[in-house]
Amino acid sequence: MKKYFVYILKCSDDSYYVGVTSNLSRRIEExxxxxxxxxxxFKRRPVVLVFYTEFKEVALAIIKEKQIKKWSRAKKEALINNMFEELPNLSKKLFK
Known part of the structure; x- marks a missing residue:
């Protein structure tokens, strides 16, 4: 059974990159x-793998990748740090 991975890299400029792949070790090396x-x-190397999760269906992995890409830095860091209970509170809320 094929596996798919959604991953987060921390770049040398302190930004995060979110990607999806079927071969995590090869993609990190790339x-x-x-x-x-x-x-x-490319211009933000070296990179460090700070999070990954596994999926059995590529469509679900792509959906999750797109979702995480839209998240704030704080929400990505909560995910990276396994602070799952914080994720709902870090969703963008527009109150006036």
Whole structure:
């Protein structure tokens, strides 16, 4: 059974990159060596893997990747630090 991974990298400029792959170790290596010169991480190396989770269906992995990409930095850091109970409180709320 094929596995898919959603992962978060911390870049050298302290930003986060969220991606999806079916081969986590290969993809991290590609980020580290700068395989794709136009990629977000190319000029932000070295990168550090700070979070990943596994999926059995690629469609679900892609949905989760897109969701996490929209999250605030604080919400991504709560996920990275296994502070799952904080995630609902860090959702953007617009009150006036």
């Amino acid at each position: 980020h580290q060596i700068g395989k794709y010169k136009n990629s977000y991480t």
